[in-house]
Amino acid sequence: xxxxxxxxxxxxxxxxxxxxxxxxxxxxxxxxxxxxxxxxxxxxxxxxxxxxxxxxxxxxxxxxxxxxxxxxxxxxxxxxxxxxxxxxxxxxxxxxxxxxxxxxxxxxxxxxxxxxxxxxxxxxxxxxxxxxxxxxxxxxxxxxxxxxxxxxxxxxxxxxxxxxxxxxxxxxxxxxxxxxxxx
Amino acid sequence: xxxxxxxxxxxxxxxxxxxxxxxxxxxxxxxxxxxxxxxxxxxxxxxxxxxxxxxxxxxxxxxxxxxxxxxxxxxxxxxxxxxxxxxxxxxxxxxxxxxxxxxxxxxxxxxxxxxxxxxxxxxxxxxxxxxxxxxxxxxxxxxxxxxxxxxxxxxxxxxxxxxxxxxxxxxxxxxxxxxxxxxxxxxxxxxxxxxxxxxxxxxxxxxxxxxxxxxxxxxxxxxxxxxxxxxxxxxxxxxxxxxxxxxxxxxxxxxxxxxxxxxxxxxxxxxxxxxxxxxxxxxxxxxxxxxxxxxxxxxxxxxxxxxxxxxxxxxxxxxxxxxxxxxxxxxxxxxxxxxxxxxxxxxxxxxxxxxxxxxxxxxxxxxxxxxxxxxxxxxxxxxxxxxxxxxxxxxxxxxxxxxxxxxxxxxxxxxxxxxxxxxxxxxxxxxxxxxxxxxxxxxxxxxxxxxxxxxxxxxxxxxxx
Numbered sequence: 001x002x003x004x005x006x007x008x009x010x011x012x013x014x015x016x017x018x019x020x021x022x023x024x025x026x027x028x029x030x031x032x033x034x035x036x037x038x039x040x041x042x043x044x045x046x047x048x049x050x051x052x053x054x055x056x057x058x059x060x061x062x063x064x065x066x067x068x069x070x071x072x073x074x075x076x077x078x079x080x081x082x083x084x085x086x087x088x089x090x091x092x093x094x095x096x097x098x099x100x101x102x103x104x105x106x107x108x109x110x111x112x113x114x115x116x117x118x119x120x121x122x123x124x125x126x127x128x129x130x131x132x133x134x135x136x137x138x139x140x141x142x143x144x145x146x147x148x149x150x151x152x153x154x155x156x157x158x159x160x161x162x163x164x165x166x167x168x169x170x171x172x173x174x175x176x177x178x179x180x181x182x183x
Numbered sequence: 184x185x186x187x188x189x190x191x192x193x194x195x196x197x198x199x200x201x202x203x204x205x206x207x208x209x210x211x212x213x214x215x216x217x218x219x220x221x222x223x224x225x226x227x228x229x230x231x232x233x234x235x236x237x238x239x240x241x242x243x244x245x246x247x248x249x250x251x252x253x254x255x256x257x258x259x260x261x262x263x264x265x266x267x268x269x270x271x272x273x274x275x276x277x278x279x280x281x282x283x284x285x286x287x288x289x290x291x292x293x294x295x296x297x298x299x300x301x302x303x304x305x306x307x308x309x310x311x312x313x314x315x316x317x318x319x320x321x322x323x324x325x326x327x328x329x330x331x332x333x334x335x336x337x338x339x340x341x342x343x344x345x346x347x348x349x350x351x352x353x354x355x356x357x358x359x360x361x362x363x364x365x366x367x368x369x370x371x372x373x374x375x376x377x378x379x380x381x382x383x384x385x386x387x388x389x390x391x392x393x394x395x396x397x398x399x400x401x402x403x404x405x406x407x408x409x410x411x412x413x414x415x416x417x418x419x420x421x422x423x424x425x426x427x428x429x430x431x432x433x434x435x436x437x438x439x440x441x442x443x444x445x446x447x448x449x450x451x452x453x454x455x456x457x458x459x460x461x462x463x464x465x466x467x468x469x470x471x472x473x474x475x476x477x478x479x480x481x482x483x484x485x486x487x488x489x490x491x492x493x494x495x496x497x498x499x500x501x502x503x504x505x506x507x508x509x510x511x512x513x514x515x516x517x518x519x520x521x522x523x524x525x526x527x528x529x530x531x532x533x534x535x536x537x538x539x540x541x542x543x544x545x546x547x548x549x550x551x552x553x554x555x556x557x558x559x560x561x562x563x564x565x566x567x568x569x570x571x572x573x574x575x576x577x578x579x580x581x582x583x584x585x586x587x588x589x590x591x592x593x594x595x596x597x598x599x600x601x602x603x604x605x606x607x608x609x610x611x612x613x614x615x616x617x618x619x620x621x622x623x624x625x626x627x628x629x630x631x632x633x634x635x636x637x638x639x640x641x642x643x644x645x646x647x648x
Contacts, residue, residue, distance in 0.1 A: 045623040046398040061403040083335035092339050105344040109351040112415050116355040120362050123404035127397045130389030143373035145393050148200035
């Protein structure tokens with residue numbers, strides 16, 4: 001297969017490795033104050049305050065869930081209404097064909113089913129997962145990002161990208177190691 | 184000494200992130216972490232699963248006549264076991280969802296294997312009603328699908344609500360469990376040295392790289408899942424209780440059933456978590472992650488839910504008198520308090536009502552013996568509760584001429600033993616092949632404990648008395 005020249009090549013990012021979440025958070029805030037915008041932090045567990053430090057805000061997942069929850073609710077009720085009132089009307093114990101209280105449990109379960117699946121699938125889709133290859137995996141020691149180290153990557157795409165200044169900034173904020181990685 | 188240990192921490196010993204990875208990851212990545220005992224239990228589980236398969240095959244070959252079910256007791260062991268298993272599952276969802284929403288951080292080290300327990304218990308539970316239909320090859324009729332018969336399921340029936348509730352519960356629990364595992368798969372992928380293990384975990388981790396932006400959406404999703412699983416778990420056992428409460432059978436037609444069943448489910452589930460948690464932490468040296476404080480708090484939950492259940496028993500007695508229904512009262516006096524099944528009723532009161540009261544004492548809540556003893560008693564008691572409610576109520580109905588006692592057959596017992604074996608097999612395999620403790624949440628807990636300065640460096644893991 002011919003090489004696809006549209007693939008990005010060359011430098012991906014400067015990556016700093018930190019020993020604690022506090023250091024990572026501090027370094028991220030400093031980097032943001034220094035004007036860097038295209039960056040990401042990597043940690044073995046969720047760190048509260050990291051999104052704020054990165055200036056990242058996102059509410060796509062909750063919105064997806066509420067939309068799918070409403071779809072689930074509608075589908076659940078419509079299914080019961082169509083089958084019990086329109087397509088197969090049957091008198092059960094003199095109850096009205098549209099027996100609202102009896103239709104609540106199934107409506108409720110459908111709402112939950114749709115919301116739960118949309119939450120999980122939505123998270124993976126918005127995060128662009130599964131993604132078997134990502135340039136950050138080329139960073140030095142990056143296998144520890146899922147174990148006990150905390151990483152900050154400032155990407156070369158950043159308009160203010162300056163490798164030396166970034167290295168200085170990371171080192172002055174306690175980075176154990178600063179390296180660059182390619183695509 | 185037990186008294187002073189009650190306040191030991193949620194994570195003890197000289198811990199950092201790497202030691203947590205090691206103590207949990209070791210079980211998966213290092214086959215030497217497992218002793219011959221693991222293999223012996225696997226054999227037990229496989230044999231049990233074999234028994235289950237034989238009893239299912241015989242049932243399908245012969246029909247449900249091999250069971251002890253009769254008329255009027257058309258619901259026997261099959262429904263008793265269904266309700267029992269599904270109840271056991273509820274602790275997992277309670278721990279993973281409700282305790283997460285209540286910000287009970289101690290759940291972090293027990294949620295993974297309780298969630299696994301949920302899934303396996305619901306698998307065992309689901310078998311029973313599917314086989315009880317008598318023609319399991321037609322079970323897809325349970326779902327609404329357009330068919331040439333032009334028929335639809337009856338949506339006013341609690342039995343159909345059950346189909347939706349249990350299948351939703353199973354799918355949502357599975358999703359919750361899987362998304363919780365993804366970051367841990369990434370950890371195992373990065374730790375694994377074996378090529379195949381690395382490949383498998385890399386595939387399962389789906390390229391998870393721990394990006395802060397990913398964690399942001401992950402946390403949103405996790406809390407939303409918890410938020411919708413919490414009412415789900417309450418709804419599932421409420422709907423299971425509707426199977427009985429909505430009918431007019433004496434002993435079933437009680438409005439207290441939904442909350443009483445939910446409390447009973449949590450009660451049985453926590454007992455099962457303790458039954459698995461104690462050997463797990465002992466044989467795999469996880470006492471520093473599943474500490475005495477966890478056991479203490481789980482014992483307190485057992486005590487609290489036990490009291491709710493006990494209150495339910497009082498209410499049943501009260502209602503059968505207060506309803507003014509002479510058949511209800513006759514059932515209580517002649518079938519529960521007296522008669523051939525009375526010993527099961529009194530055993531139930533002993534197991535569920537009296538045994539957990541030992542947990543008022545601090546010493547009992549950290550003693551391995553009492554924890555295991557009471558948990559086994561509670562498991563038996565919860566099984567008896569369903570037996571008391573289901574076949575016992577059916578044997579004495581409105582028409583005295585149709586009264587008939589119920590006896591389980593050999594195949595009823597074989598199938599129950601079979602599901603116990605199947606459950607054991609799945610749990611044993613789970614301990615070997617998946618991270619038994621949620622690695623990233625325990626790290627999060629460790630980080631927060633260090634922040635709070637509550638964490639004591641160098642504290643030794645405590646032995647259970």
